[in-house]
Amino acid sequence: MATARAERLVNLVLCLLSTRQYLTAERIRAIVPGYAGAPTDEAFFRTFERDKAELRDLGIPLETGRNSAFDTTDGYRIARRDYELGDIDLEPDEAAAVALAVRLWDSPEFTAAARGALLKLRAAGVDVDERASAGVEPKVRTSEPAFAPLLAAVQAGRVVEFDYRRPSSPEAHRRTVEPWGVVSWRGRWYLVGHDRDRQAPRCFRLSRILGEVRAVGAAGQVQRPPDTDLLRFVAGEQREPPPSTLARVWVADGRAHGLRRRARVVGAMELAGDRGDVLELELSYPESAASWIAGYGPDVAVLEPDTLRKTVHEIHLDVLDEGGR
Numbered sequence: 001m002a003t004a005r006a007e008r009l010v011n012l013v014l015c016l017l018s019t020r021q022y023l024t025a026e027r028i029r030a031i032v033p034g035y036a037g038a039p040t041d042e043a044f045f046r047t048f049e050r051d052k053a054e055l056r057d058l059g060i061p062l063e064t065g066r067n068s069a070f071d072t073t074d075g076y077r078i079a080r081r082d083y084e085l086g087d088i089d090l091e092p093d094e095a096a097a098v099a100l101a102v103r104l105w106d107s108p109e110f111t112a113a114a115r116g117a118l119l120k121l122r123a124a125g126v127d128v129d130e131r132a133s134a135g136v137e138p139k140v141r142t143s144e145p146a147f148a149p150l151l152a153a154v155q156a157g158r159v160v161e162f163d164y165r166r167p168s169s170p171e172a173h174r175r176t177v178e179p180w181g182v183v184s185w186r187g188r189w190y191l192v193g194h195d196r197d198r199q200a201p202r203c204f205r206l207s208r209i210l211g212e213v214r215a216v217g218a219a220g221q222v223q224r225p226p227d228t229d230l231l232r233f234v235a236g237e238q239r240e241p242p243p244s245t246l247a248r249v250w251v252a253d254g255r256a257h258g259l260r261r262r263a264r265v266v267g268a269m270e271l272a273g274d275r276g277d278v279l280e281l282e283l284s285y286p287e288s289a290a291s292w293i294a295g296y297g298p299d300v301a302v303l304e305p306d307t308l309r310k311t312v313h314e315i316h317l318d319v320l321d322e323g324g325r
Helices: 003-017 025-031 041-057 092-103 108-123 147-156 230-235 286-294 306-323
Strands: 062-065 075-078 159-165 172-185 188-195 200-205 209-216 245-252 264-271 274-283 300-304
Touching (some): 003 075, 025 075, 041 062, 147 159, 172 209, 172 230, 200 230, 245 264, 286 306
Antiparallel strands (some): 159 209, 172 188, 264 274
16 A cells, blocks of 8 residues: 555544544545645545545444535544444453563564554554653563564575574584574573474574574575464473462552553552552563563552562663663
8 A cells, every 4th residue: 555545544534533523525625634635526536435445444434424414415434432442351471462562662673563553543542641652662672683684584484594502502503594483482582493404493592693694595485384383382392381470569540550450459558649559460471561560650660579670660761761862
């Protein structure tokens, strides 16, 4: 889809969501950016008909109607009750997956997509916490330079070559791998694929890849085997769920509703003069939960355990350092 057309469609959706009245085509032509340049009435109506069909194909509930019995022309709107997302209730492992996805947003490959996703959420009526998101630039919590070229190779289906240091040896050895995917397990990133040198599936920790990753061969040569669970391969077939950690947090009154849905209130207290509740919640993966909790900014403070409190504090300091540069 051309950029101009995509922008016009987004503008049209935002316009029709923001009105409670039906807007006629002529009214839409006058107020929605992207339509004013139509050279003739016929050209505008052709474009508008295509855009309406496109929205309906995308599943957007476009309504047609009239504001009163005296109107002679149909108008259009998008009813929020039909377009808004319902309540989202995530299980702990699903929340961890969302937290992991958010950590990818600072990568140059995903920043634009993240901003577009936020725009769509706002257009869909999802409450976006401006105070929590303002000044926070989500980032990939990995410094391994191999991440981007490996991900690109996976998407292109190309073989990769790199030097790899095993934990039992200080020397690096050249590896040629058919990459199937890049996954995160317990705070570390791994490449999973077919090792041509060993003639067997293997996983490689990205922090042990040395030097440059080089993609070789034509695109489309590598395909992930069907029914392959990359995360299970990294973690091992017999992995047991980690024991949960009980965390106690302070949450400001009327804030952090997403966290409140996962916790239980055990008391009330003031913190730095602000009223709030003390909540308890079970965390299976405190490392991933730290980024999630830190995203609420000053509305949430970790009381215990101390390791989680320090991790969240360090994330806040990183954000402040980035904002001051």
